[in-house]
Amino acid sequence: MAMKLTESQIESLYQFTRQHYVEYYDVQVELVDHLANDIEQIWEQQPGLSFNDARDKSFKKFGVFGFMNVVESKEAQMAKKYFKLVLKFAKEWLSLPKIILTLLLLFGFYQLQKFTFGYEIYIGVFLLVIVAQFFMLFNNSRKLKQNQKQTQKKWLFEHVLSIQGYGNTAVIFIYFFRISNAEEFFAMGDFKRVYTALLITGFLIISYITLVVIPKKAKELLIQNYPEYQIT
């Protein structure tokens, strides 16, 4: 009869993936099952081989970089999923009824440029959002850590949803929103004025999506992405 891995051997495989820099449980699950299958297969040919030797033999097949390729590809996949998710929610703001709010914001910001404190308000809004992002970042990473302590599991998509997603949008907007002082701000031509109003409106909407909308649905999204989230 074919040899099967015991519960404690499976557990030691989880540890083994952690030792090889696979932090996230969702990635570990797949690798542990793979190693386990392979070890059982190896035992069929070499029944005398110890568990550790069979495991190392199987791990070698992943090549010199070990699990790195697998982890990296998973991270890229999750970043892509997150981006698609943001895009999906952003589209709602371009269709009824939300588009009315979008246009109002756009018009409001455009008009603001004529006010004496227009520049300060723009900068203020921008900084406010950044502060909110930092606040959420600290808050969420604390919560995640607590959660991990309890469950001993880290989920890649959860990490992306509640931490990694934020900073990126701000960086993009800093890059485009390059107005160094108030003088420059008031001297903008028509095209640049519309562009600037569009940028800040877009920034607000995207930030709202990443800070409020997506975290609120995090649990639902996680279950959708991780069938194993419910099983374990």
Added chain:
Amino acid sequence: MSIMGNHKLYKGSLQTIILKLLASNTKMYGYEITQKVKELTKGELKITEGALYPALHKLEADGLLNVEVAKVGNRLRKYYKLTENGTKETANKLEEMQEFLKTMQHLVNPKFSLE
């Protein structure tokens, strides 16, 4: 990416191979795919694990595959299956592959192409 067996020729075909296998098996897990390829090609082609999972993850992110998890014995297993889009894309990729094989046939074996 690396596939063992007959060198670089197979490299660009990994996704097509995976899609095709899933089209004829409804759902499969990673290890099963490596074994199936080995079996079908009589050991000629071995997909390395370092190439297989990134390819699966990419196909999943592109919306061509869905994931299902089941408890099998004392461990969890991730199954992949084609989405609706995945089924369409499989047909496209297989067609492309046929075209490619035909073209290569013409290039490598010109005498058979005198039509």
